[in-house]
Amino acid sequence: MIDDIRLDSEQPLQHQLYQRLSERIIEQRYLPGRQLPSSRQMAQDLGISRNTVNAVYDQLKAEGFLQSRAGKGVFVHEDIMTAVNPAGPGRDKPVSGGMKLPPLPALPWLKTKRVEDASLPFQPGLPNLDAFPIRSWNRILHHQESRRSLRGYDSIQGYQPLRRAIAAYLRTSRGVRCEEHQVIITNGAQQALSLLAEVFLRPGDNILCENPGYRGARNALGRFGNPLIPIPLKNEVLDVEALPGLAPARLLFCTPTHQYPMGGILDLSQRMALVQWAGQNGCWIIEDDYDSEFHFYNKPFAAIQGLFENAPVLYMGSFSKTLLPAFRVGYLVVPEAVVEPVLWAKQISGGETPLLTQATIAEFIEIGQFTRHLRRMRQLYREKWQLFQQQVTAKLGGLVQPVAESAGMHLVLEGEFDDLALSQWLKAKGFGSTPLSAHFLGEQVRTGLVMGFASANEREIEECVTTLRSGLEGHRHRRGNRVS
Numbered sequence: 001m002i003d004d005i006r007l008d009s010e011q012p013l014q015h016q017l018y019q020r021l022s023e024r025i026i027e028q029r030y031l032p033g034r035q036l037p038s039s040r041q042m043a044q045d046l047g048i049s050r051n052t053v054n055a056v057y058d059q060l061k062a063e064g065f066l067q068s069r070a071g072k073g074v075f076v077h078e079d080i081m082t083a084v085n086p087a088g089p090g091r092d093k094p095v096s097g098g099m100k101l102p103p104l105p106a107l108p109w110l111k112t113k114r115v116e117d118a119s120l121p122f123q124p125g126l127p128n129l130d131a132f133p134i135r136s137w138n139r140i141l142h143h144q145e146s147r148r149s150l151r152g153y154d155s156i157q158g159y160q161p162l163r164r165a166i167a168a169y170l171r172t173s174r175g176v177r178c179e180e181h182q183v184i185i186t187n188g189a190q191q192a193l194s195l196l197a198e199v200f201l202r203p204g205d206n207i208l209c210e211n212p213g214y215r216g217a218r219n220a221l222g223r224f225g226n227p228l229i230p231i232p233l234k235n236e237v238l239d240v241e242a243l244p245g246l247a248p249a250r251l252l253f254c255t256p257t258h259q260y261p262m263g264g265i266l267d268l269s270q271r272m273a274l275v276q277w278a279g280q281n282g283c284w285i286i287e288d289d290y291d292s293e294f295h296f297y298n299k300p301f302a303a304i305q306g307l308f309e310n311a312p313v314l315y316m317g318s319f320s321k322t323l324l325p326a327f328r329v330g331y332l333v334v335p336e337a338v339v340e341p342v343l344w345a346k347q348i349s350g351g352e353t354p355l356l357t358q359a360t361i362a363e364f365i366e367i368g369q370f371t372r373h374l375r376r377m378r379q380l381y382r383e384k385w386q387l388f389q390q391q392v393t394a395k396l397g398g399l400v401q402p403v404a405e406s407a408g409m410h411l412v413l414e415g416e417f418d419d420l421a422l423s424q425w426l427k428a429k430g431f432g433s434t435p436l437s438a439h440f441l442g443e444q445v446r447t448g449l450v451m452g453f454a455s456a457n458e459r460e461i462e463e464c465v466t467t468l469r470s471g472l473e474g475h476r477h478r479r480g481n482r483v484s
């Protein structure tokens with residue numbers, strides 16, 4: 001008779017019974033040689049089927065917990081203690097209550113709280129999920145799915161037709177100097193940043209970062225504890241003139257075509273000065289070209305990567321905004337000598353990017369769908385941007401100051417309020433945002449909200465601004481705290 005076992009009828013019974021019995025044997029509550037009830041008796045006691053009990057007994061016998069004795073029944077295995085306590089008889093204390101985890105290493109640079117982004121309207125970085133041409137995507141996916149060659153391994157560097165399509169697109173639309181062998185497909189821009197940190201940084205190397213700037217870059221590049229040196233902004237772009245006064249650095253992260261999050265655009269002379277300074281000072285520039293497809297009135301400035309031959313620029317882009325973040329596909333364009341080291345790093349930290357997704361994106365680009373989709377989204381985001389600005393002016397005039405170029409998928413609403421608390425309050429109302437103060441290094445912060453309007457529809461834009469008005473009344477004149 002077993003009277004210390006209870007099963008939850010809502011959970012899988014076989015799994016529960018297996019766990020209850022094996023735990024009791026390991027913890028020596030059922031000692032070697034103890035007889036267990038017959039399967040019929042056990043089934044009756046527990047109110048479950050005999051087949052379930054037999055399946056569990058068979059499993060426990062196969063694993064060495066139990067043994068049958070002909071004509072007598074089922075017993076806890078006589079030798080079970082050698083398996084449970086391989087260190088031998090000296091260690092006769094019963095193993096109970098699980099194990100104590102060894103301590104984690106101290107991570108001094110992770111002083112900030114990690115945040116999970118949700119797919120809420122106004123979440124910065126989120127494209128319009130409903131406007132994605134899912135039917136034509138599915139058609140292409142279906143076509144690619146049937147190809148046997150896409151079912152195995154392919155290449156760490158990325159699917160060749162996709163690299164070819166990206167290289168052609170970047171040459172014509174972004175002025176990037178590249179051939180397909182310089183393109184490396186990554187699992188989003190985030191992996192590109194981690195790989196660059198791994199390849200380029202040694203202990204003590206400094207990293208220059210725009211301040212305020214992109215937290216994803218700061219977190220990835222700073223993960224080995226290398227010092228992050230803030231570059232101040234001037235007129236909402238990286239202040240190129242401040243560079244000679246800062247400590248020498250191995251890497252410089254920037255968003256020259258649409259500063260993240262403030263939205264400024266480096267002009268041609270600033271771009272030239274930046275690349276020349278980097279070349280003269282042995283510093284590699286990481287150029288994050290994250291949303292250059294969405295400039296509403298003018299063609300965006302060409303990438304700084306293409307300004308000079310052999311410019312020390314590591315160019316990165318992502319399909320998270322131009323297609324969907326869920327695909328987790330981005331790309332790097334690097335000088336030839338950098339390709340192999342990055343591929344080594346990629347091979348040992350995750351390996352290939354999902355092949356079927358790569359092949360589907362390649363065909364999506366090749367048949368012209370990508371260009372059509374971008375054209376539609378540029379128009380759609382321009383309309384949303386206009387509506388959002390209009391709403392902000394009409395309902396929040398005097399409470400916040402919109403900071404914007406006519407580009408991108410987000411707008412900063414700057415103002416004197418506790419931006420962390422307001423952002424959390426807004427989240428509880430169903431709207432995403434990030435506090436502007438969280439994008440700053442150091443104590444000197446500006447406060448505001450970074451609002452991603454691309455993911456919101458017309459009704460949500462109007463509702464969010466109305467909601468924000470009441471939220472602003474309750475959160476004025478307090479400073480934000482830091483989150484990662």
Ligand SMILES: Cc1ncc(COP(=O)(O)O)c(C=O)c1O
Nearest residue numbers: 125188189190214260290318320
């Ligand atoms: C500045 C910036 N760079 C890059 C990305 C893309 O990151 P990922 O490709 O990892 O989704 C984002 C996304 O929000 C971004 O804001």
